[in-house]
Amino acid sequence: MKKPYKEFSLDKVIKEIDIKEELPSNTKILLETMGLLRSSKSNIRDIKERILLDESLTFFILKTANSAYYGAVQEISTLSHAITFLGYSNLRTILMTYFTKNLLNKIKDPKLQLNQWRHSIFVAFASRIFSNDYDICDPEEGYIAGLLHDIGKALLIKEFQERYMSVIEKTNALKNPSVENEKEIFGYTHLEVGYLLAKAWKMSKTITYGILYHHNPKIVKSETKLPAIISLYDKLASEKGYSLYAPRKENIEEELEILSIGESEAERKMYEIQEEIDEFIKLYG
Numbered sequence: 299m300k301k302p303y304k305e306f307s308l309d310k311v312i313k314e315i316d317i318k319e320e321l322p323s324n325t326k327i328l329l330e331t332m333g334l335l336r337s338s339k340s341n342i343r344d345i346k347e348r349i350l351l352d353e354s355l356t357f358f359i360l361k362t363a364n365s366a367y368y369g370a371v372q373e374i375s376t377l378s379h380a381i382t383f384l385g386y387s388n389l390r391t392i393l394m395t396y397f398t399k400n401l402l403n404k405i406k407d408p409k410l411q412l413n414q415w416r417h418s419i420f421v422a423f424a425s426r427i428f429s430n431d432y433d434i435c436d437p438e439e440g441y442i443a444g445l446l447h448d449i450g451k452a453l454l455i456k457e458f459q460e461r462y463m464s465v466i467e468k469t470n471a472l473k474n475p476s477v478e479n480e481k482e483i484f485g486y487t488h489l490e491v492g493y494l495l496a497k498a499w500k501m502s503k504t505i506t507y508g509i510l511y512h513h514n515p516k517i518v519k520s521e522t523k524l525p526a527i528i529s530l531y532d533k534l535a536s537e538k539g540y541s542l543y544a545p546r547k548e549n550i551e552e553e554l555e556i557l558s559i560g561e562s563e564a565e566r567k568m569y570e571i572q573e574e575i576d577e578f579i580k581l582y583g
């Protein structure tokens with residue numbers, strides 16, 4: 299895969315943001331649990347003990363396991379039962395969902411917070427369904443990349459709420475791409491911030507590239523089509539108002555061409571996703 303292209307200002311981000319310091323305090327437990335879930339040497343007891351260190355994570359997992367979304371027929375009251383019921387792959391996606399929700403909770407404006415949460419879930423579900431149906435990548439990777447594609451924005455908002463509000467205002471006023479305004483106001487964009495976070499967490503190349511190139515998927519289209527899926531559903535989510543910005547009509551021709559699909563197919567999938575996310579959003583509010 300290509301190196302991140304010159305336009306990216308990784309050095310500037312590193313100077314201004316200490317990715318590890320800026321994360322919520324419970325992130326350490328979460329990352330350790332992710333490590334255990336990826337390792338062939340760990341067992342359920344190790345995983346359970348690590349999760350139990352974080353009460354709200356434990357509650358989040360139990361709530362998820364008992365939700366209509368995962369369809370448990372009997373009540374799941376212990377963490378061990380939840381872990382075996384959900385399986386390691388689902389657990390990894392649930393941990394990342396928990397992380398994203400926690401970080402987005404730092405957005406002070408409740409309407410913006412909910413819209414960005416819906417945006418992230420919408421793109422995550424779309425990426426999972428598409429990765430699977432079109433055999434683009436592992437659906438778990440698709441979900442995580444979709445979920446985290448704008449994680450750089452969440453981090454920027456957490457750290458520089460006021461400054462980011464001016465990016466939102468400017469984007470709504472000029473109706474131009476938000477990355478242009480980020481570049482002007484910060485000197486870098488949410489793409490670099492998200493990419494550095496994914497790199498620090500040793501995420502796969504598919505995920506890191508999904509994050510880095512989701513506003514310019516053609517650059518890596520011969521290597522991975524995941525950024526095109528993310529870009530397509532990022533735009534469709536924004537048109538529906540699931541976004542930090544005011545809804546506007548977006549051009550999706552480039553994404554449709556990369557993915558070799560028609561507009562009606564993309565829209566048909568959108569209804570499928572909508573039904574699933576309504577159920578999911580209800581669960582976490």
Ligand SMILES: [Fe+2]
Nearest residue numbers: 447448512513
């Ligand atoms: Fe983005």
Ligand SMILES: [Fe+2]
Nearest residue numbers: 417447448532
């Ligand atoms: Fe987005």
